[in-house]
Amino acid sequence: MRAIFSYTFPYKKSASIALFLMFIELLVELAQPILMAKIIDDGIIAEDFNAVLLWGGVLLGLSLLAFTAGVTNSFFAADLSQGVGYDLRKDLFSKVQKFSARHFQNITTPSLVTRITNDVIQIQNLLFMFVRIGLRAPLFIIFALIMAFTIDVKLALFLLGSVPVFLLFLFFLLTKGIKWFKKVQHKLDGLNTIIRENIAGIRLIKGFNRKEHEEERFHQANESLVLHNKKALWLMEVAMPVVMFGMNIVILVLLFVGSQILSNAGVEAGELVAIINYATRILFTFSVFTFLIMVISRGQASAERIADVLHQTTDEDTSGKAKELDGAVRFHNVSLQRGGHNVLKNLNFHALPGTTVGIIGETGSGKTSLLHLIPRLYEKNAGQLFLDGVEIENLHVKNIRKQISLVPQEVHLFSGTVRENISWGKKGATREEIEGAAKQAQIHDFITDLPNGYETQIGQKGVVFSGGQKQRLSIARALVREPRILILDDSTSALDAHTEKRLLRTLDEQPCTVFLVAQKISSIQNADLILILHQGEIIAQGTHDELLQQSEYYAEIHQSQQEGVTS
């Protein structure tokens, strides 16, 4: 909660005004029983109509003042809570942008979405309620007790005695509430995961006729969320009648004791009414507390989940040397572990600037993992990785990523136009640069044939691209940056042989080091260096001709693929 509290600092003006206004409301609330006592004792009992008018007028005026203060307080409370919400979302979003694979293993994507949206809303509610009534409730109890003591010590002592019992009960509610609402937020994550998976895989679900299965999965997650929510709310709902019951007992005792004192001529009737009034209000404040406890428990649970994201250390935080790369990449005994498994073991190779490195290997052999080490999307566990002879840890992450273009295995296009999608690779790219990159990626002709050319909208509201078209568009996006290192993770798999050949020829002319993962040997046979990966190890490396001579494994794949072509 402390981390979240610091977010209120920029809004301290709004918070102070809101608290000041809340204080006015509190003072009026405290004065009301005294004024009522005046009306009864000095007005009604003394039969002085002018006193009734005077104190009644004061009561009305103060009530109007409290009303105005309340309305204005809401305005500033909203400014504070909305402002903090905006800043939290901004910082959470920016933090997530710096996340690497290990972070997404700790906190899942749907959970991150819930934290940036729903959890922030819980904090906003908490802050709003805090400056509206949160502080007013405990202050009212303290001041009302003081006022009660000024009226009659004996009766006030009865009232004071009941306070710790209520406080203990509220503390119990708070600890239970935090626990339960954390579970509720966790269940919300689970539901979001299923919704996300279903929307993304809707075609697969239809194709496999798994609609009922998915509906059942959703139903179970939905039911579990409702159940946990009900449990948490039930705890709060039970609290209210318990507090009301306790409150009525205390009032009964006060009335009984008060009537005894009154009959013994200890206090005036107005004073007894005033003290009962304070008691009723104090105890009513306790029932408000049960509602506040719900908001606080939820807010505390959400604050912990938000702080968990904000406190993650990211590699972007580390400093390092900025360097203009030539594109030399050297792996020296590099190993990588993922989920406790050795995914890459003792990799050694050297790629010279401007050369092409082809990578081949069966599925799961570690090709993607190797590629992700170069822009530091994964962090190696052992060995050394050099870019232009400098250990990667000594280079500035952001700076080197600017010079590396990665086309991932799963192509991702953003909503927007074709032009926007290509220029996404380079801020402020000119028309010539965008079209030049599209030509190199062999997609320019296809784009110009579209009704709106480069201004064509992509996605649900526009043209839906085929797998091969998407791959070429994302290669254009990578090329527009004029990278020093270009990484293509199986990015030509959906292209026809003719287009792939033309694309590979263009890539060969690029003045950068190219890493090219492929399934077909024909896609990489012209590479300057070919790496064969098998179960996380480089089992052979060299040029196509060298490997044909030296690696039985390579020769076998070559042979089988040749047969596939000729048969």
Ligand SMILES: Nc1ncnc2c1ncn2[C@@H]1O[C@H](COP(=O)(O)OP(=O)(O)OP(=O)(O)O)[C@@H](O)[C@H]1O
């Ligand atoms: N987050 C992870 N946690 C644990 N193991 C992982 C994780 N990601 C990948 N792996 C494992 O690492 C190994 C290498 O995966 P990688 O994606 O690098 O292989 P690949 O050669 O690119 O496979 P493909 O050709 O199918 O894309 C696999 O055995 C995979 O199960």
